Amino acid sequence: MTWEKEIRAFGYYLKIERSLQDNSILAYRQDVEKVAAYLEKNFPDIAPEQVQLYHLRQFVNDLAGLNISEFSQARIISGIKAFFKYLMYEDKILDNPALLLEAPKLTRTLPDTLSYIEIEKLLEAIPMGEPEGHRNRAMLEMLYSSGLRVSELTHLKTSHYYQDIGFLRVTGKGNKERLVPVGKSAAKYLRLYLEEVRVHQNIAKGHEEYIFLNRRGKKLSRVMVFLIIKKLVKEAGIQKNVSPHTFRHSFATHLVEGGADLRAVQEMLGHESITTTEIYTHLDRDYLRQVLNEFLPGNKN
Template structure:
């Protein structure tokens, strides 16, 4: 039983039975390849079905010694646990060696967000007079007003936009669908892009239904979205790191700060668990503590 064979079988299982995205499958595969490389180097006689908790703990010890972040360690361990669950599911092993494998305790950090004024600065930094201006403005507006993940934005289809009711049908993680409202400003710039820009493009075969296209008429890439944001940040002079996810965090933060129901925010973000969404309830308290520390040192 080779590591390569079992890793491929695991990937097939994640795709067919778990319906995970290509990015998630790739990440899981990379985690198992790390373990396989370690085992083949240090315990070459041990096959995947013979791995014990001792071997896994030695692997985790090496990860820590390599100064890999706690977050990355936890993600790799999560991948390993998923792999051995798969091995159990397929009756390839009778005991799961990863059951007692502990991940490092993570310090829960609040996500970076943008203020309302910073959001406006970024919007205004998009030059509407340039060929891709209205497309880029629509992209930033939608990332913020609907809290989309970058992959959800690039995979968005025209047939999934219900303009009459102002909703988007989003295919999220694990191919789970959800309906997300689109803000008035985002809908305005999306309409301009679709009717006045995209309608005049030559569209590549197979890309007719994708909303956002590049100059060649093909679906916009994730990398291009990052570059669009980077350029806007530089032009706005914000002096901070901003990613597509920053817009998503800002969307959720502003909703919670405005008094939105947490379950509604969970639904719009597509979070499987409410505990993931609950991180945004701590933002106001942390801001108050920051103010208290600033004006009353040592009193908080």
């Protein structure tokens, strides 16, 4: 049993059995490749079936000494656990050495969110006189009003949009599908883009169904979405670290602050567990505490 062979087989397992997307599979493989390189260097000729818990703990201890965030450490350990769980599942090992491997405890925090005023400033910074302006406006409206992940946005197809009822059929993590409502403003700008811009494009073969296209008529990439947003943030003069995911967090935060039912927010975000969605209630409590201290007489400094 060699590391290279088993890591490759692990990748096939994640794709076929777990139905993970290519980005997730690559991340898992890279995590296992890190521990494989460490073990081959420090414990020469050790094969995957020979690994013990103390080998993995030494790797984790060395990992903690590097300038790597706790989140990254936890993700790598999660990848290692998934790999050895796979080996057990395939009956390639008798005992799982990663079963008792501990990850650092994480403090659950959210990245920057945008206020509604900041969302409006970003939207107003889009030059609507250009063909890309209509696309970018529709794109950002969709990110915010439907809480989409960037990969969900770029993979949207025309057949996924039910314009008559105002819903999207979104394929999320693990190829799980969900129906997400589209806000009125997003629906308006999406219709303008589809009917006045996209319909006139020369679309590349194989990309006919994708909604958001680049100048060459091909599906818009994740990287391009990041670059478009970074440029708009700069032009709008917003001093925050904004990414496509910021719109998703802002969408959820604004819903919770407005009193939306947590189960409904969970459904729209596509969270498997409501505990993931509950982080927004913590954010809401912090906001309420801030309001109390700022505006209630006797609490002001």
